[in-house]
Amino acid sequence: MDDSRFTPEQVASRSGLAQVDRDVKQWLVGLPISERLDFLKRLWPLNYRYSLKLLQSAQLPRQENEYMFRHWLRAGHHNTAQELIKRLQPVLGERKFWLIASQEELSPTMRDFMNYYSHGRLNSSRDVKEKSGPGHI
Known part of the structure; x- marks a missing residue:
């Protein structure tokens, strides 16, 4: 990221409601996709709620939204579960969200x-996937 107008550390205390948040969102959308993903990944451990809010407005292609969801399911702490559901289910769609969640190897917690x-x-979702798995007609 050559443009260091915003860094994850600078925006980590943000809530998503101030004028500067609009500026962050516009700046993020202007970045190449790989840099948007990198920024969101680096922000996640500092403020996962803000990371999720920014993802919702980052205008990422479907595959990248799915990639971030998978990444955060594996890397995320169990305290992020409610916010993942709240923020990413609308982005991915209910069916796709639960399909991905059921496919990932999650910690028991x-x-x-x-x-x-x-x-x-x-x-x-897991039960449906297992019933319709290989060898099931």
Whole structure:
């Protein structure tokens, strides 16, 4: 990132509601996709909520949104489960969100929290996937 107008450390304390947040969003959209992804990854451990808000407005292609979701499921702490559901389910679509979540190898605690906040939706998606797996007609 040659343009260091914003760094993850500079925006880590942001909530997403101030004028500067609009500037951050516009700046982020102007970056090449790989730099947007890198910025969001680096911001995640500093402020995962703000990272998710920025992802929603980052205008990333579908594959990159899915990539970030997979990455954050694997790297994220279980305390992020509720915010992942809240912010990424609308971006990916309900069906795709739960399909991806059911395919990822989650920590037992992350799986429990995803199920808790979704009222068992993760287990339901997993059951459907297993029933329609190989050898099942």
